[in-house]
Amino acid sequence: MKPELGVCYYPEHWDETLWAKDAARMVETGITWVRIAEFSWSRLEPVAGQFNFDWLDKAIGILAGHGLRIVMCTPTATPPRWMIERYPDVLAVDADGQPRKFGSRRHYCFSHLGFRSESVRIAQILGERYGRDPRVHAWQIDNEYGCHDTVISYSEPARIAFQGWCAQRYGDIETLNEKWGNVFWSMEYNDFDQIDLPNLTVTQPNPAHELAFRRFSSDQVVAYNRAQAQVLRAATDTPLIHNYMGRILEFDHFEIGADLDIASWDSYPIGFLSDRLEADDAHKARYLQQGDPDMQAFHHDLYRTVGKGRWWVMEQQPGPVNWAPYNPAPLTGMVRLWTWEAIAHGAEVVSYFRWRQAPFAQEQMHAGLLTPQDNPAPGMAEAAQVAHEIAQIGDITQAKATVALVFDYASDWTWTTLPQGADFNYFRLVFEAYKALRRAGHTVDILPVTATSFDGYDLVLAPGLAQVPQALKTTKSTTLLGPRTGLVTEELGIDTQCDQPLFSESLPPAHKRPVQDLGHVVHWQETWENDSTLHTDSGAPVLITRDGQNHLTGWPDADLWDAIIARHTNTAPSGDLRIRQTKDHTFVINYTNETQQYETHDIGPCDLGIFKNNQRVL
Numbered sequence: 001m002k003p004e005l006g007v008c009y010y011p012e013h014w015d016e017t018l019w020a021k022d023a024a025r026m027v028e029t030g031i032t033w034v035r036i037a038e039f040s041w042s043r044l045e046p047v048a049g050q051f052n053f054d055w056l057d058k059a060i061g062i063l064a065g066h067g068l069r070i071v072m073c074t075p076t077a078t079p080p081r082w083m084i085e086r087y088p089d090v091l092a093v094d095a096d097g098q099p100r101k102f103g104s105r106r107h108y109c110f111s112h113l114g115f116r117s118e119s120v121r122i123a124q125i126l127g128e129r130y131g132r133d134p135r136v137h138a139w140q141i142d143n144e145y146g147c148h149d150t151v152i153s154y155s156e157p158a159r160i161a162f163q164g165w166c167a168q169r170y171g172d173i174e175t176l177n178e179k180w181g182n183v184f185w186s187m188e189y190n191d192f193d194q195i196d197l198p199n200l201t202v203t204q205p206n207p208a209h210e211l212a213f214r215r216f217s218s219d220q221v222v223a224y225n226r227a228q229a230q231v232l233r234a235a236t237d238t239p240l241i242h243n244y245m246g247r248i249l250e251f252d253h254f255e256i257g258a259d260l261d262i263a264s265w266d267s268y269p270i271g272f273l274s275d276r277l278e279a280d281d282a283h284k285a286r287y288l289q290q291g292d293p294d295m296q297a298f299h300h301d302l303y304r305t306v307g308k309g310r311w312w313v314m315e316q317q318p319g320p321v322n323w324a325p326y327n328p329a330p331l332t333g334m335v336r337l338w339t340w341e342a343i344a345h346g347a348e349v350v351s352y353f354r355w356r357q358a359p360f361a362q363e364q365m366h367a368g369l370l371t372p373q374d375n376p377a378p379g380m381a382e383a384a385q386v387a388h389e390i391a392q393i394g395d396i397t398q399a400k401a402t403v404a405l406v407f408d409y410a411s412d413w414t415w416t417t418l419p420q421g422a423d424f425n426y427f428r429l430v431f432e433a434y435k436a437l438r439r440a441g442h443t444v445d446i447l448p449v450t451a452t453s454f455d456g457y458d459l460v461l462a463p464g465l466a467q468v469p470q471a472l473k474t475t476k477s478t479t480l481l482g483p484r485t486g487l488v489t490e491e492l493g494i495d496t497q498c499d500q501p502l503f504s505e506s507l508p509p510a511h512k513r514p515v516q517d518l519g520h521v522v523h524w525q526e527t528w529e530n531d532s533t534l535h536t537d538s539g540a541p542v543l544i545t546r547d548g549q550n551h552l553t554g555w556p557d558a559d560l561w562d563a564i565i566a567r568h569t570n571t572a573p574s575g576d577l578r579i580r581q582t583k584d585h586t587f588v589i590n591y592t593n594e595t596q597q598y599e600t601h602d603i604g605p606c607d608l609g610i611f612k613n614n615q616r617v618l
């Protein structure tokens, strides 16, 4: 597969006299794909039922006329103002019961059936118009489900839909009462229509109730996406795509992915480091202008699986963003390095967000490949360089990794509902395991719990997994489960059918329990009566055998993770470098601002080495 570059373009933001020049410059840069129209509903249908496609037809004509391939989008992430007049209750409602207002984006509630049919209607109209247009080569549905905390909505439509969902799942109210344990605190219901949403309760709602509501909320996103996907399927033979975000966990991306052809995601490495990662000050300072060296790779590996092997970066950070608490510029070389890293993990297309920085509205401080004055921004030359280098490197073929990590959205909902300690965060736990695998030099596959087989790996890790699927229990691969794996039922009660620790503790951030000079247990520790070859200094077992599998009883810090991974696998640690093996190439990636040594080669600051048959080809 030969990767390609793309760009996000907003013809409706610019005078149409600029479009042809823009298209010519895109082609000159080496860009072959252009994504358009995802926020353009107010220009496509300024008044309900009155359409204006002239501008879009013209833009498609010009862009495609220059040889660019179009990704058309449904504009449903930004319902126009008239939609709120038509359906005042379309607005999502926050946990305090307040509707979220019009005036930015993603203000709709996934449970609103009127809005669902409006979304299907606009998708259908666009599909009929452009679905068989040979200039349109792919479709993006909506934009970043879940961004800005928009999956969970405590609206009236959600309450009604949730009651129906509960009736469907539990069949009768006695079963629901029994499964949720509603005898506790006299929470029993007589009928499904008495069930409210789990917000504004006096103290903690029943965790089973909350987990059910999280499952329901994810299902609403899946149903909403499916409704649009179905009409587009009938209208086009080109691939259907959604652009996911980083560390958004409130819906099951694997389920959405099953309804689409390609997964894509929006990669903003510097924004993510400052805005959504736990890391100490030294780490944040060291990678301030590069981003965390594993965050992008983790999502590349995750979305490769969500996309069943086919995935893109739909939006790549090209310079400083506007939305994090602080927004430093990427160091020279990082835009190129992020692009190559995505390609190394299998991206078919890396598309920059955005072509030209907008001189107005919310994102006026967000860089593009061009400045608002139309001059090249620093990211532009790096994009052009990658386009040139791609031509030089040629095809890249992905291969199965040697280690796998299980990632499960429902486990996140489980522990978000019942964390038991302020520092128990599922994503953080899994991500720290991933980082340890990457520091050890491994190329990693990320697998869902629904994988039909976990065989063929040297090691499969499953930290924090709420329930262990049968195929993982019986896999021939060596497994490393825990902490907090396989201890609760699907309805979030203690699983009394399996062995349980004597007790579990959550630990405050400064509390660390040393483990034989190898590192520490932090955040979480289960105390089991089983034998162990690894102990905390006070004698508690750290790595036990449970049902024939290795089970970590505590949350390891980075040093302890390194020691545990070294015991179970034998790849050479990669230090500050990150290695990605494909069938034909080895990519060696340096996120640091210092030259690093790989075998006998220097890998420069914010640079990479590409090797083929032991020869350096870049």
Ligand code: GAL
Binding pocket: 143, 144, 147, 266, 268, 315, 321, 322, 323, 353, 363, 366
């Ligand atoms: C993404 C979004 C884009 C733009 C970008 C800014 O989350 O999809 O529309 O807002 O962030 O970084």
